[in-house]
Amino acid sequence: MTSFPRELIAAVVLVLAVGVALPPAAQEAPPARPEEAPPSTNPFAYTSPDEEFTVVFPSGCSKLVSRANEPDLYEGQRLDETILVQFVTCDRYEEKGEGCSVRATLNWHDRQGNPGDPSLVIKQVEETLETFGVQVVNQNPVRKDFGKNRVIEGVDVQAANPGHEGEVWIRGLLIGGDVFILTAWNLQGGLWNNPEYQAFFDSFQPFVE
Secondary structure, X not given: OOXXXXXXXXXXXXXXXXXXXXXXXXXXXOOOEEEOOOOOOOOEEEEOOOOOEEEEEOOOOOOXXXXXXXXXXXXXXXXXXXXXXXXXXXXXXXXXXXXXXXXXEEOOEOXXXXXXXXXXXXXXXXXXXXXXXXXXXXXXXXXXXXXXXXXXXXEEEEEEOOOOOOEEEEEEEEEOOEEEEEEEEEOOOOOOOOHHHHHHXXXXXXXXX
16 A cells, blocks of 8 residues: 655645635535534534544534535445545634534545545645645654554644744544544644644544444
8 A cells, every 4th residue: 555655745835815714525515513512611522423433622612513425326336335425623612713623534435446545645635735725834644553453544734824823733544445634723823732632633533333
């Protein structure tokens, strides 16, 4: 399998204005559905509806918004043969300019049935960078072993727009045919050293049992 490169986008310089916008996949999704959550003073342990993943959102995420595609099944096709896209996001304390999200692309495969590879993760990370109008400041490879042959690999990216205080943190992960993009942002900065966002990224676990 192709490995994740050390330099994600060495020559890319993005010139979009600083802003917080939903990734394209979320913009095309059906209307949002609020999720129930505990008081905003508490971190929120979230599990996706079909237990594909779990993650702890930081305090201030009293209202999560989830979106998913509605796959069309062809005659004779099973649901587990379709590509599913889920998106869960939080505007922290219901204020624009700070928050985090998880985008899950499940059961990805090409027309020949081949599963996704690191290039797919890199593509989605690049799309996220372009959405926020930022460029890579620092990046590192990620590898975690969850046992039972569940090894997840990917890339961790810290990004910013030169001359602005805002910070974006993206972690792209691949396991089998599933791609997960975890993103956090704060237009005031101070994101990368925030322990609650560190816990958000570190708490992620695929395929809850």
